[in-house]
């Protein structure tokens with residue numbers, strides 16, 4: 001082959017990005033922490049109201065931010081819209097990470113933090129959740145003394161589903177005087193704990209939110225990041241001019257307005273989560289406390305065979321053996337109460 005085209009070393013040496021499962025439509029999707037009820041009908045109607053001009057114009061994201069910001073109680077210059085939280089994380093990596101910089105993680109956590117940090121050749125300082133899935137606050141405070149550049153914290157965390165309290169995060173932010181703390185609140189609506197109110201008085205904080213979970217818009221790809229206006233300005237400087245499609249912006253706004261849909265969905269999930277956890281307990285399966293719309297469980301040695309048997313029956317759950325270094329750990333998305341009963345019935349003969 002003639003000619004030599006050289007990618008950056010970090011990409012040449014990286015593993016291929018993991019293939020995600022496809023052909024999931026119509027199955028009982030308990031594997032991706034999506035909203036299993038779909039999105040608000042009012043949000044879908046907003047898409048149908050768009051006309052040909054809306055489709056032919058480049059999207060006006062700053063106008064959209066002006067309209068969305070009051071729903072979050074922030075000013076437009078403290079907020080960015082992004083193509084899902086994934087895109088916000090890439091942007092944060094673009095602005096704050098490069099070779100020689102350091103990233104603090106408490107793992108297992110959302111894998112995209114490590115993915116983007118690795119692509120920027122940042123060094124990872126990895127702490128671990130303990131066997132009870134407790135957050136190692138003291139270790140984090142100690143690690144912050146060495147002033148890593150960025151600390152990514154999913155709260156609630158994926159895949160453990162645990163929550164770090166507001167006071168503990170304040171302690172972290174106080175200790176992180178030279179570290180940017182990214183609090184990823186993808187599952188905020190289920191926990192109610194947020195650091196959003198802190199962005200105005202702290203320059204070392206970014207909060208991320210998504211429309212993929214509670215709003216049921218994972219397919220549209222829209223999320224947002226919030227920060228002190230000086231930090232938000234840096235992120236906006238690195239952002240492409242049209243990162244979000246006009247349909248995504250229009251639908252997200254309608255979804256935010258439909259508070260009844262969101263309240264009902266959360267109510268259903270909290271109820272169904274109890275059914276799931278109690279049912280698993282009756283089957284002798286260990287679960288860990290959840291502040292989100294999913295539950296981490298330990299099936300032990302039965303894990304791999306149960307996952308494949310369920311898949312053959314059209315029920316998808318997420319294997320987490322890679323994250324924990326041994327088979328048995330599984331993440332189960334909470335669906336409706338009826339779906340949880342169906343899942344438990346299918347599981348019973350397998351464990």
Ligand SMILES: Cc1ncc(COP(=O)(O)O)c(C=O)c1O
Nearest residue numbers: 084085086154158186210212223
């Ligand atoms: C903690 C966490 N952050 C971010 C995301 C991705 O969100 P988005 O769909 O907005 O990119 C997920 C998705 O599972 C997640 O679990």
